[in-house]
Amino acid sequence: MAIDLGTVNTLVYVRDRGIVLNEPSVVALETLGGIPRVRAIGSDAKLMMGKTPDNVSTIRPLRGGVIADIDVAELMIKHFIDKAHDRPSRLPRRPEIAICVPSGSTPVERRAIQHAASQAGASKVWFIEESMAAAIGAGMPVTEPVGAMVVDIGGGTTEVAVLSLRGSAYSTSVRIGGDKLDEAIALAVRRKHNLMIGEVTAERIKLAIGTARMPEDGCGQVIRTKGRDLVNGVPKEIEISQAEIAEAISESVNQIVETVLNALENTAPELAADIVDQGIVMTGGGALLDHLDVILSRGTGLPVTVADNPLLCVANGAGRALEDPIYKGVLIAA
Numbered sequence: 001m002a003i004d005l006g007t008v009n010t011l012v013y014v015r016d017r018g019i020v021l022n023e024p025s026v027v028a029l030e031t032l033g034g035i036p037r038v039r040a041i042g043s044d045a046k047l048m049m050g051k052t053p054d055n056v057s058t059i060r061p062l063r064g065g066v067i068a069d070i071d072v073a074e075l076m077i078k079h080f081i082d083k084a085h086d087r088p089s090r091l092p093r094r095p096e097i098a099i100c101v102p103s104g105s106t107p108v109e110r111r112a113i114q115h116a117a118s119q120a121g122a123s124k125v126w127f128i129e130e131s132m133a134a135a136i137g138a139g140m141p142v143t144e145p146v147g148a149m150v151v152d153i154g155g156g157t158t159e160v161a162v163l164s165l166r167g168s169a170y171s172t173s174v175r176i177g178g179d180k181l182d183e184a185i186a187l188a189v190r191r192k193h194n195l196m197i198g199e200v201t202a203e204r205i206k207l208a209i210g211t212a213r214m215p216e217d218g219c220g221q222v223i224r225t226k227g228r229d230l231v232n233g234v235p236k237e238i239e240i241s242q243a244e245i246a247e248a249i250s251e252s253v254n255q256i257v258e259t260v261l262n263a264l265e266n267t268a269p270e271l272a273a274d275i276v277d278q279g280i281v282m283t284g285g286g287a288l289l290d291h292l293d294v295i296l297s298r299g300t301g302l303p304v305t306v307a308d309n310p311l312l313c314v315a316n317g318a319g320r321a322l323e324d325p326i327y328k329g330v331l332i333a334a
């Protein structure tokens, strides 16, 4: 079994069956008589975000590429492993589990993750770097003596790595991902339209009309969105254009391009030459942002491709690393 423990989504991969679980990394806690208990985890908890009464809170235990709430993260991991077990399967009772962790996680956090996996029945726990898993999942030649650059844009972080011979020749991570784009959209709507919107609405706008490039006609598509008027406090509906979104997220997009340029500058010449031939591969949900590949290609002067099913690359790659002996060495024993 392999788990992609993401800031926004958690995926569980099971040998011979592929991805059996793909749910938001969200937990809803309800406090009754001063004692908190779990109300919902995953998709059900996400539906409650921003709509809870005072005694219920929705928590995203991973934020910005780090584990913000270890106890809740542990609960969530155990729940997802149990749920994957519940589905009819030929899962061994005590599987080996490879977990893909945020690169910024500390030894204490990794121990907590290991503890949660062991509690849920893992016979052995392995860790795998997110960018390595992403590259394997994208089908990149990570076992060969060829430099391969992967840019994994998740919810909390963007990980950039140059991989060769099952190892990482250079890697870096910045706390810019889908969440930052959503925040930038919410801020722009507040500043320009005096309208307060929640993070779920901001993400919905991004998924509907988000783009990394200014529309050629200067405005692009327009959608209507609702929120609370900051002046008189009542609900209101406004129209927002693709150009406004492109402008709002441009700073974050530029930072992603800068991070990749920085990585290229720090890459050994022979590996850099391979990247010129092979190009850059983007993975993670952020890779689906309209025209981001074009902007990155323009900024670096290199070919850029988006992996097939970029949201699934990390989980598929971690699963493959566990099953295929060719990847021996990329897993780190917990």
Ligand SMILES: Nc1ncnc2c1ncn2[C@@H]1O[C@H](COP(=O)(O)OP(=O)(O)OP(=O)(O)O)[C@@H](O)[C@H]1O
Pocket (backbone or CB within 6 Å): 005, 006, 007, 008, 009, 010, 065, 102, 130, 153, 154, 155, 156, 157, 158, 177, 178, 179, 203, 206, 207, 210, 283, 284, 285, 286, 287, 288, 289, 290, 310, 311
């Ligand atoms: N079509 C799309 N356009 C733009 N962004 C998208 C699209 N589809 C998904 N996303 C964004 O991708 C992000 C989730 O990606 P992913 O599941 O790869 O992240 P994660 O693995 O949970 O995060 P991390 O790797 O930082 O821990 C969310 O911010 C989501 O809004």
